[in-house]
Amino acid sequence: MTQKHRQGFTLIELMIAMAFVSVLLLAIAFTAIQAGRMYNRGMILRSVNQSGRDVSDMLRRDFLQSNRDQIVDVGGNIVITVNDGPAQSGRFCLGRYSYLWNSADTIDNPAAVSSNPAVVYDDNGQPINFVRVIDENGSLCRQVDGKYPNILSDPTRVTQILKTQSDQSDVVIAVHGVAIGLITDPADPEGLYSIRLTLGTSKQSEINTADQTCKPPSDSLANLDFCAINKFEMIVRTNG
Known part of the structure; x- marks a missing residue:
C-alpha cells in the first residue's frame, strides 16, 4: 500500500502569515482610531456651530423687541466686562432681557476663582456659563454700591444658553468673546448694531488667545480632537 505524506506549512510561511495578519490588524485599528x-471633532464642531446659530437667532429677536434707548450703555460700551x-x-x-456669562478660564477652573465678585453665580452658588435673564430695567448692568450684581437669585427668570460643567462633564462650550457696536448715526432713532460672538471649547490652554484659534499640532498643548472655536458675526436692529 502506498502511503501518502501530507506536507504542512513551514515555520517561515507561518511567520510570514502572522506578520501579514499583524500588519492588517494594525492598519484596521489605526483606521478605526x-x-x-x-x-469626535466633527461632533464638537457641530455643537459649537449649532450653539452659535441658536444664540444668533435669540439675539436678533431680542434686539428687535428692544428700543434703542432701553439698551444700557456704560461709557460708550454696550458690553460690560468685569x-x-x-x-x-x-x-x-x-x-x-440681559445676557451674562463667565469667561472660558472661569468655566474651566471654577475652584480657582471661587467667591470672586467678578464671577456670576446662579441661585445655588455655582458659576454660570452663558445665560439670558428677564431683566426689564437693565438692573444687572447698573452698579450697586460700586459693584455689578453677580448672583442670579431667581431661577425662574434665568434661561441657560450654554451648559455648565456639572451638566456636561466631558466638553464644555464657553464664550470667548462678545463685541457689540453701533453702526448707525447716534441721532437715528432706529439702531443697527454689529455683533461678533466667539464660542468654543472651554480649555483656554488649547487655544491661541491672540487670534482665537485652536493651537496647531506642533504645539505641545494642542488638542485637535476636542478643541473647536468659531466666530459668528451678524447685523441686528432695534425696534426704534
Whole structure:
C-alpha cells in the first residue's frame, strides 16, 4: 500500500502569515482610531456651530423687541466686562432681557476663582456659563454700591444658553468673546448694531488667545480632537 505524506506549512510561511495578519490588524485599528477622532471633532464642531446659530437667532429677536434707548450703555460700551484677578465675566442689557456669562478660564477652573465678585453665580452658588435673564430695567448692568450684581437669585427668570460643567462633564462650550457696536448715526432713532460672538471649547490652554484659534499640532498643548472655536458675526436692529 502506498502511503501518502501530507506536507504542512513551514515555520517561515507561518511567520510570514502572522506578520501579514499583524500588519492588517494594525492598519484596521489605526483606521478605526482615526475615524473615531474625526467623529469626535466633527461632533464638537457641530455643537459649537449649532450653539452659535441658536444664540444668533435669540439675539436678533431680542434686539428687535428692544428700543434703542432701553439698551444700557456704560461709557460708550454696550458690553460690560468685569475683572477681578484671574476671574472675568461679561454682560449686556437690552432693557427687557440681559445676557451674562463667565469667561472660558472661569468655566474651566471654577475652584480657582471661587467667591470672586467678578464671577456670576446662579441661585445655588455655582458659576454660570452663558445665560439670558428677564431683566426689564437693565438692573444687572447698573452698579450697586460700586459693584455689578453677580448672583442670579431667581431661577425662574434665568434661561441657560450654554451648559455648565456639572451638566456636561466631558466638553464644555464657553464664550470667548462678545463685541457689540453701533453702526448707525447716534441721532437715528432706529439702531443697527454689529455683533461678533466667539464660542468654543472651554480649555483656554488649547487655544491661541491672540487670534482665537485652536493651537496647531506642533504645539505641545494642542488638542485637535476636542478643541473647536468659531466666530459668528451678524447685523441686528432695534425696534426704534
